[in-house]
Amino acid sequence: MERVRDRMKKNWPLWEVFVRSKNGLEHRHFGSLHAADAEMALENARDVYTRRNEGISIWVVESKHITATNPDNNGELFEPAKDKIYRHPTFYDLPDEIKHM
Amino acid sequence: MSEEQIKELEIQFEARIARDEKIEPKDWMPEKYRQTHIRQMSQHAHSEIIGMLPEGNWITRAPTLRRKVALLAKVQDEGGHGLYLYSATETLGITRDELLEQLHTGKAKYSSIFNYPAISWADMGAIGWLVDGAAIINQIALCGASYGPYARAMVRICKEESFHQRQGYEILVTLMKGTQEQKNMAQDALNRFWWPSLMMFGPTDAESPHTAQSMKWKLKRKTNDDLRQQFIDQTVPQAELIGLTIPDSDLKWNEEKQQYDSGEINWDEFWQVVKGHGPCNKERMKARIAAHENGQWVRDAAMAYAEKKEKRKTNK
Numbered sequence: 001m002e003r004v005r006d007r008m009k010k011n012w013p014l015w016e017v018f019v020r021s022k023n024g025l026e027h028r029h030f031g032s033l034h035a036a037d038a039e040m041a042l043e044n045a046r047d048v049y050t051r052r053n054e055g056i057s058i059w060v061v062e063s064k065h066i067t068a069t070n071p072d073n074n075g076e077l078f079e080p081a082k083d084k085i086y087r088h089p090t091f092y093d094l095p096d097e098i099k100h101m
Numbered sequence: 102m103s104e105e106q107i108k109e110l111e112i113q114f115e116a117r118i119a120r121d122e123k124i125e126p127k128d129w130m131p132e133k134y135r136q137t138h139i140r141q142m143s144q145h146a147h148s149e150i151i152g153m154l155p156e157g158n159w160i161t162r163a164p165t166l167r168r169k170v171a172l173l174a175k176v177q178d179e180g181g182h183g184l185y186l187y188s189a190t191e192t193l194g195i196t197r198d199e200l201l202e203q204l205h206t207g208k209a210k211y212s213s214i215f216n217y218p219a220i221s222w223a224d225m226g227a228i229g230w231l232v233d234g235a236a237i238i239n240q241i242a243l244c245g246a247s248y249g250p251y252a253r254a255m256v257r258i259c260k261e262e263s264f265h266q267r268q269g270y271e272i273l274v275t276l277m278k279g280t281q282e283q284k285n286m287a288q289d290a291l292n293r294f295w296w297p298s299l300m301m302f303g304p305t306d307a308e309s310p311h312t313a314q315s316m317k318w319k320l321k322r323k324t325n326d327d328l329r330q331q332f333i334d335q336t337v338p339q340a341e342l343i344g345l346t347i348p349d350s351d352l353k354w355n356e357e358k359q360q361y362d363s364g365e366i367n368w369d370e371f372w373q374v375v376k377g378h379g380p381c382n383k384e385r386m387k388a389r390i391a392a393h394e395n396g397q398w399v400r401d402a403a404m405a406y407a408e409k410k411e412k413r414k415t416n417k
Contacts (some may be wrong), residue, residue, distance in 0.1 A: 010404045011198060014191070031254075032188045034197060036406035048181050051174075052261070069126050079320075 007051075014063040015041040019055035027059050038062075117325035118319055123249040126192035134318055137311070138248055139193050139210070146186035147204045153179045153220040154388055155381075156228060163236070169217060171268045172225060179264065181257045189250035205390050213371065214297050216379030221285075223276055223290035229269015231291075231298040231336065237262055238332050239302070247319035270339065277343040291340065292348045299363075300371045302329040308368075314372060333361050 012034040015060065018027035030049045035041035041060040069077060085091050094101060102110075111131055117124070120387035124130055153176050160176065163169035187197055203209035214232050219225065240259050246252045276287040303325040306312055315321040323331075333352075340347050373379065 008399075010195070012404060031185060031257075032191075033184060037410065040403065041408070047177075048184055051177070051181065055374065060338035068127065071125070 012036050015045075016066060017041075017045040017058045018059040018061075018065050019045075019049055021055050023056065027057065028069040032053075032063060035060075109185065115317075117296050118317075122247075123252065124247050125249045135193050136276050137315065137318070138147055138251065139195055142184050142186055142190040142193075142248075142251055143195075143200050143203065144210050144212075146190060146200070146259060147209055148181050148215065149179050149183035149186060151211045151215045152232075153183075154385055155215060155217075156225060159222065159225050160386075161220065162222070163225075168225075168272070171239070171264075175229070175265050175268065178261050182254075182261070182397060185254040185257060186251075186326075189254045192250045201393060205386070205393065207386070210375065213374040213379060214301050215385060216293075216374050216381045217293065221286050221290060223273065223286040224225055224294070226269050226272030226276065226287065227294040228292035229265050229267075230339070231269075231274060231294050232301065233262060233265040233269060234336060235298050235301045235332050237266060238328050238335075242322040242328060243387075245322050246383055251320075258379075262379065274344070277345065288345055288347060290357075291345050295348050296366060296370075297356050297374075299329055299332070299366055304331065304368070304371070330360055337361055 008027045013036075014032055015035055015038075016032050019030045030045075031042050032048045033041065033048060034046050038060060041062075042058055045058050045060055052056070081087075110369075114124075114129065114131060114134075118266055124134075133196055142414050143187045154174060156179075160169060160172050172414050187200060190200060200209070204211070214235075219228065237259060240262070242250055244259060246255065249398070273287050273290075276283040306326045309325055312321065312324055312394050319371045337347055337352065342368060349364045351362065354360075355361055355362045374382070
């Protein structure tokens, strides 16, 4: 019996929860939870993350489907942007007479 | 990785924390930082779900519907708070199963306050006012913790918890406007919960083995004694306002320090309860383990059903 139990015992997978707090705003990552399937993940997310009118729409995605960058590679990924200041409007000189552009 | 490389990473890590940068789950961190966080965060999570037990007992006995919906919502919040904290702890590479295993075997601790019984309705007032009040002071300090997922969970919890304290205080305010018997009940609840609430902040700074390292890692932002003092200073006037007497004959206002001086805490009692000899340790663990074991078939069935549905979908 014990052995059957062990074989049976599968943990509910982890889901990431994204909530849109109101129309006009994007879905934002709110947290995560365990659930047996997507439907249960939505129900649990509703109970856990929107008890006080925090949202009007919920997305859930199983955590294993998210591919993320590795912080070890942050240098090569994100640092090159730092010296490309010509991508920002403040890089360009304007005559003083121009107030708004 | 060589020892030298680790040393170098540690120096960089300490510098990041000193600059008030947040640490996120996939960042490199010293093993001790990871373990200390797992210990403290899981202890916090366990406290939330064990904390549901003494109050859960009173939901069916709440005196009015207003009190019942409030208590129900509060206990539900605590379940949610436990979940935020378990999820945050899991980002450190430990599973929910392992965390619960540590709780059920006694390897992990939870706040000792929940090992005291809640024997009258007034205790619901005292717990909300004092226990949640103390928890909020602790948690506000932790909103600035260095580990991102912990700090975010704390922000959310603090936002939700302010009603917990108010609903508790309101219960006592109401009792203190009632009959002599009701007033006695409120005073009795304060008498029993005052000292255990002060103990919630943990041992004195001199006796707290983890404080120095935890302050350095910004896992703690204020010391146990500072937080305890803040709690006393904030709570004493609230008690006086409604006619309750703090059960501490040494308590008096210190004009020079602009804070209250208070009596010595019974630390023997504190350590006895931590070690498992409090009035309700066994009862709480028994209820928790029973809830977990009796729920196993539900979790298994839900998983089996999800797999069956998935199979049907792919067979179509």
